[in-house]
Amino acid sequence: MSLKDQITEDMKSAMRAKEAAKLGTIRLITAAMKQKEVDERVDLTDAMVLAIIEKMIKQRKDSIAQFEAGGRQDLADIEKAELLILSAYMPAGLSDAEIQAAVASAVVETGAAGPQDMGKLMAALKPKLAGRADMAVVSVLVKAALAPR
Template identity: 85%
Template structure:
């Protein structure tokens, strides 16, 4: 079953179980997926769906930070609940050791010699690690590997 089908099934079961919060979050996700399909006239693949979910997760994290800084814990809690629902669709993340191994392999494969080659290394890593690792953290690891 594709990820898109899984999300649709989860939406139906949330409706049946009258889980309003989960249903609302899944509907936001399906709306974002439909928007991408319509805008780009494509049928979404699992990779594309993961990219949408990843973007929504990043938005939730940013919102949580802003709400907590503004003293709006009620809104931060709502965002945290949505974040938990969205995170359930992401594949299991890589461990630090696995991430470091991927970065080392990509640096070797690209023949990168210094920080100026960071783009080459990230171009190799991005498709491999999409949805499985925080790309900001990966970027930091690549920068560290290239400056030593």
């Protein structure tokens, strides 16, 4: 079953169970998916759906930080609940050791020698790690791997 189909089934079960919070979050996902399909005139693959969900997760994390800084814990709690629902659709994350191993193997594969090769290295890593690792963390590890010694 594709991720898109799973999300549709989860929406139906949330409707039946009258889980309003879960249903609202899943409807946000389906709206974002339909928007992308209409804008780009494509059928979404699992990788595209994961990218949409990953973007939504990033937005929720930013919102939580802003709400907590502004003293609006009530709104931060709502965002945290949505974040949990969104995170359930993401594949299992990689450990730091696994990310470091992927960076090391990508350095060897691409022949990256210095900071000027960071773009090439990130382009090689993004498809492998998308949805499974925070790309900001990967970026820091890539910079460290390419730093002159």
